[in-house]
Amino acid sequence: MQRYYDVAVIGGGPIGGYVAGEIASNGFEVAIFEQNKQIGEPLKCAGLVTSRVFDFLDISKNLVVQNKIKGAHIHSPSGHKLTIGGDRVHALIIDRPIFDREIIKSSIGKGAEIFLENKVVSAQIHEGQIELKTSQNNDVKCKLLIGADGPYSKTRDRFAMSQPTEILRGIGAEIADTELDPDFVEIFVGENIAPGFFAWIIPTNEHGTEARTGLCIGPESTKSPSHYFSNLFKNKYSSAYLENVRITKKIGGSIPLGVLKKTHTSNVMLVGDAAAQVKPTSGGGIYAGLLCGSYCSSVAIEALQKNNFAPQFLKKYHKLWSTDIGRELYLGMKFRKLFKSLTDRQMDKYIEKFQKQKITEIISKHGDIDYPSKLVKPLLKQTPSLIRLLPSIIKK
Numbered sequence: 001m002q003r004y005y006d007v008a009v010i011g012g013g014p015i016g017g018y019v020a021g022e023i024a025s026n027g028f029e030v031a032i033f034e035q036n037k038q039i040g041e042p043l044k045c046a047g048l049v050t051s052r053v054f055d056f057l058d059i060s061k062n063l064v065v066q067n068k069i070k071g072a073h074i075h076s077p078s079g080h081k082l083t084i085g086g087d088r089v090h091a092l093i094i095d096r097p098i099f100d101r102e103i104i105k106s107s108i109g110k111g112a113e114i115f116l117e118n119k120v121v122s123a124q125i126h127e128g129q130i131e132l133k134t135s136q137n138n139d140v141k142c143k144l145l146i147g148a149d150g151p152y153s154k155t156r157d158r159f160a161m162s163q164p165t166e167i168l169r170g171i172g173a174e175i176a177d178t179e180l181d182p183d184f185v186e187i188f189v190g191e192n193i194a195p196g197f198f199a200w201i202i203p204t205n206e207h208g209t210e211a212r213t214g215l216c217i218g219p220e221s222t223k224s225p226s227h228y229f230s231n232l233f234k235n236k237y238s239s240a241y242l243e244n245v246r247i248t249k250k251i252g253g254s255i256p257l258g259v260l261k262k263t264h265t266s267n268v269m270l271v272g273d274a275a276a277q278v279k280p281t282s283g284g285g286i287y288a289g290l291l292c293g294s295y296c297s298s299v300a301i302e303a304l305q306k307n308n309f310a311p312q313f314l315k316k317y318h319k320l321w322s323t324d325i326g327r328e329l330y331l332g333m334k335f336r337k338l339f340k341s342l343t344d345r346q347m348d349k350y351i352e353k354f355q356k357q358k359i360t361e362i363i364s365k366h367g368d369i370d371y372p373s374k375l376v377k378p379l380l381k382q383t384p385s386l387i388r389l390l391p392s393i394i395k396k
């Protein structure tokens with residue numbers, strides 16, 4: 001059966017759902033195609049966001065916020081502990097499946113149509129229109145295609161867009177019977193913990209009795225994520241937080257890092273993880289994706305109003321998001337390069353040094369999970385010896 005839409009969005013994740021709702025609320029016909037049976041499943045997220053994400057959404061915080069986080073304990077490979085924050089709420093922990101479902105519910109309320117269990121199996125441009133086929137034999141024609149199809153975006157491949165610099169592999173679980181400080185996230189770093197990234201334990205209720213734990217590893221790692229995940233329960237420092245816990249749900253997934261040179265082509269735009277719009281320092285993609293999604297939807301609306309889907313017009317989207325958060329994501333990759341170059345001994349040294357120098361106050365005052373580069377100047381002022389690390393950040 002052939003269907004016609006103004007816009008087809010591939011992917012019913014939070015970013016695709018949000019963008020679809022914004023465009024539909026302007027009176028355009030929008031369809032979302034999601035390969036899975038249920039929105040929000042399987043779980044691929046630790047659920048840590050800042051309250052900024054709610055600025056984009058008309059969903060109730062009460063429905064999705066599980067806990068509020070005031071700080072973090074960062075554990076070095078040999079057990080030094082750096083405490084940051086603790087003064088005020090820095091982050092919110094959300095129930096991701098409910099979050100995703102509420103976004104989709106809202107976009108349906110604005111007029112978008114959703115097709116579940118409809119994997120898009122082909123997409124091509126023909127006579128100025130995009131033609132899609134789905135696994136349920138739906139033939140779709142649309143003026144504009146939005147690829148919000150996640151880290152391994154096929155839209156990105158089908159339209160020969162560039163690829164993210166790297167893709168992290170993640171693993172984790174929801175756990176119960178924990179005894180955690182509900183205000184603090186526990187972060188563990190080190191070659192035997194999570195090479196190329198970090199591991200986390202995030203309390204998901206205000207009693208500290210439930211949590212999400214997990215880790216990501218860089219693409220260079222030859223061992224599997226599950227190898228490191230089982231290590232987490234054996235490691236001297238992390239296992240202390242995981243004794244006698246029960247795993248209630250598994251988490252998996254990948255994180256694309258390193259923004260694309262181009263996120264548009266004729267009649268097509270990429271957004272969210274498909275465009276690697278993710279913070280390289282934390283792997284968080286919800287805020288960056290929604291922010292870029294707001295530009296994607298406004299350019300889509302303008303393109304539909306002007307009936308102009310040429311790359312010269314759609315490049316406005318790439319320019320808008322790059323000008324806004326592009327520099328932060330670029331700098332994030334530089335910090336990541338520096339982080340990846342540190343040995344366990346260096347991590348131990350810096351974490352110990354930071355703890356002694358009461359870096360906590362600076363981080364509490366200037367730290368912003370969404371914009372970590374804001375910390376650089378005040379940190380260098382407090383710890384001038386860090387200037388030695390700058391060449392590796394600046395070097396291309």
Ligand SMILES: Cc1cc2nc3c(=O)[nH]c(=O)nc-3n(C[C@H](O)[C@H](O)[C@H](O)COP(=O)(O)OP(=O)(O)OC[C@H]3O[C@@H](n4cnc5c(N)ncnc54)[C@H](O)[C@@H]3O)c2cc1C
Pocket residue numbers: 010011012013014015016017033034035036044045046047048049118119120121148149150151154170171172214215251252253254255271272273274278283284285286287289
């Ligand atoms: C282990 C882990 C922990 C994370 N923790 C955090 C965190 O704490 N905070 C944070 O901000 N971010 C976190 N992230 C990142 C966050 O999950 C992503 O940035 C976010 O999900 C991006 O949303 P999206 O809509 O762009 O993509 P996705 O959520 O990946 O949605 C893409 C959707 O497209 C669908 N799809 C793909 N191909 C097709 C197709 N051909 N046809 C139809 N449907 C298709 C998929 O089924 C999926 O539902 C984490 C990621 C991982 C892996």
